[in-house]
Amino acid sequence: MKLRRSYMQHINPRGAIADFREVFRQAGKNRWRITIAAMAVTATLFWALTKDSWRVPPAKPQITYINSFPLDRTPEETKAFIEKNQKLKDKVEAREREIAEESKAIYRKLGEISGMDVKKIEREAKEAEAAKAAEAARKQQAPVASR
Template sequence: MGFFRDISPIRAVGDLKTYWFDQQDHKWRFLLASLAATTTIFAAFFSESGFEVQWKRPEITWVTSFEPGRSDSEIAAENVANQERKEKLEAERLAREEERKAQYRRLAEQFGMDTE
């Protein structure tokens, strides 16, 4: 607890006053330059923040891609067509993937690597 006995706010203010008011004028210039730099940085952050003061309700644009008067049979036919298209695309993707794997296997064989 000897450390805290030696600390005094009054002595700290006196030390600060002695430090700043001695005969070195460059300290004031550096203080002003550092304050100007800090103020400039904070002003740039504040001006670039772009926050809006007042909240605005977002505009919603509803996009409808189906006719409202479709029958159940039309919906079912469209679902079947979409499912067929999805399965076709998935089969094409799997074929491309298998071809790529085959290419890598051929490349590995050319370099004498074990692929299993």
């Protein structure tokens, strides 16, 4: 059985040192500038790669539990509360639809002023939406393949 020699046994730093001396001599009068620039780049890279953040993680939030419904609330009170919130939700949604329509009207006007065919763009957008909805419906109805 033959023993394997160490990889480090084949490395000789004398050649590397001799090569470094030769390159250093060939650099001429700029050798110190080049050396300082190379050392600065190397030091900057090492500094950037080894920089570590020692920030303290943020404190965990303090949770406050709120019981907003009294335990003795009647079903009628619950229904009234739900209806009130539903009306508020409907008002908010209606206002959001109004705002969306207003912004569409503004963009339509801007498109017309810019010389675009706004009706064609809207028609293409509706067709794309319908195709996307049909694709989603088709995927939903398709049977799931077993693995």
